[in-house]
Amino acid sequence: MISYKKHINIALGYFVLIAIMGVALRLFAITELPITYRYIVHTHSHIALLGWVYTGLTTILYYLYLKDSGISKKYTYLFWGTQATILGMLFSFPFTGYALFSIIFSTLFLIATYVFAFFFLKYTPKELKSLQSYKLIRVAIWFMVLSSIGPWVVGIVMATLGNTSPWYHNAIYFYLHFQYNGWFLIALCGILFRLFEEHEVTLSKKNFKRFYYLLNIGVILTFFISILWMQPHWFFNALAIIGGGLQISAFSILYGKILWERSTLKKHLSKQTGWLLKFAGFCLVIKLTAQLMGSFPTTAEIISRNIDYIISYLHWIFLGLVSVALVAFLQHFKWLVLSKVVIFLYFAGFILTEFLIFYRGSINAFNLPSLPDISFWLAAASVILLLAIGWLFTFQFKRIS
Numbered sequence: 001m002i003s004y005k006k007h008i009n010i011a012l013g014y015f016v017l018i019a020i021m022g023v024a025l026r027l028f029a030i031t032e033l034p035i036t037y038r039y040i041v042h043t044h045s046h047i048a049l050l051g052w053v054y055t056g057l058t059t060i061l062y063y064l065y066l067k068d069s070g071i072s073k074k075y076t077y078l079f080w081g082t083q084a085t086i087l088g089m090l091f092s093f094p095f096t097g098y099a100l101f102s103i104i105f106s107t108l109f110l111i112a113t114y115v116f117a118f119f120f121l122k123y124t125p126k127e128l129k130s131l132q133s134y135k136l137i138r139v140a141i142w143f144m145v146l147s148s149i150g151p152w153v154v155g156i157v158m159a160t161l162g163n164t165s166p167w168y169h170n171a172i173y174f175y176l177h178f179q180y181n182g183w184f185l186i187a188l189c190g191i192l193f194r195l196f197e198e199h200e201v202t203l204s205k206k207n208f209k210r211f212y213y214l215l216n217i218g219v220i221l222t223f224f225i226s227i228l229w230m231q232p233h234w235f236f237n238a239l240a241i242i243g244g245g246l247q248i249s250a251f252s253i254l255y256g257k258i259l260w261e262r263s264t265l266k267k268h269l270s271k272q273t274g275w276l277l278k279f280a281g282f283c284l285v286i287k288l289t290a291q292l293m294g295s296f297p298t299t300a301e302i303i304s305r306n307i308d309y310i311i312s313y314l315h316w317i318f319l320g321l322v323s324v325a326l327v328a329f330l331q332h333f334k335w336l337v338l339s340k341v342v343i344f345l346y347f348a349g350f351i352l353t354e355f356l357i358f359y360r361g362s363i364n365a366f367n368l369p370s371l372p373d374i375s376f377w378l379a380a381a382s383v384i385l386l387l388a389i390g391w392l393f394t395f396q397f398k399r400i401s
Helices: 004-027 037-066 072-090 100-123 132-147 149-160 166-197 205-230 234-260 262-268 271-293 297-304 307-332 340-366 374-400
Strands: none
Touching: 004 037, 004 072, 004 374, 037 072, 037 100, 037 132, 037 166, 037 307, 072 100, 100 132, 100 149, 132 149, 132 166, 132 205, 149 166, 166 205, 166 307, 205 234, 205 297, 234 262, 234 271, 234 297, 271 307, 271 340, 297 307, 307 340, 340 374
């Protein structure tokens, strides 16, 4: 029998590790550390996306769609095989960066994701495949598969053109875009829809069709934001703007439905889950606004030359939207328990780090006055995040014991 809490504790363990690495990366600006900065960046990003989020999402998807499909033994083998690849990356990237063993484990992880996609598409019971939530999860799975083109291209480009080629950067951006905006975002929407369906809250067929196509076309078109750093023809800006507008339209439909059904939803969602989802929704609004603004030529040029703005945007999605929504769902399924102190610490650390990173980027962009010891305060804010995540992780084991 699969222990979902054990799987989630493993995912939370990765969350703690990336928080520790986040603190280490901040400390580089104020002291010398006996590690290679670039290697830790690679480890940090891989374990964040593939350890914490992937493990958490796939555990939820198995529980919602595959637990009665009779593949628990196959899935168990797949789960532990996937964890082996993640651990392989964890113990190779910090010491070698992109090299033989880290590339081998990364490749094996991609193969494991293809197997999960096959399991989900083949073994989901027929009666669930007609649900709106399944249709969203299905396309999220396909976006996950699509995103994997990026790492394959990165390997080819590094072997031929080198990592200074524009194709190298665009392949990474391709991967990140369809991970964040395709796989993560739409999978979270699908899980939300599944919670709604359990209480007979669904969009009408007409509105779902609109939501579905506006969202997915928007995901595809907003990829062009990722290549605006090359200052291409204005036509690509136009495509990105259209994509951003389509996504805003899609989520306006969903937001309207949530407002209409808010009294029903309040009865079935705990206060903590509700507040966490509201915060994730707030992060989504900021993300959609920033995405649209960043599609215009003037702002795109400013952002492309400002690494702090890019990091702030990615962290806003990962730490704000994705991680908070994921924790909300895990709390709803009673696979973890949250305390008010942990939530307060996490939000405080998140808001502080986001403000400081964004402000640091704005100092040069808009000639704002510099903040004294900003690197120190960034490290301190990262420590607050680590305390919150570490507290959450250890509390789960206290509950078990």
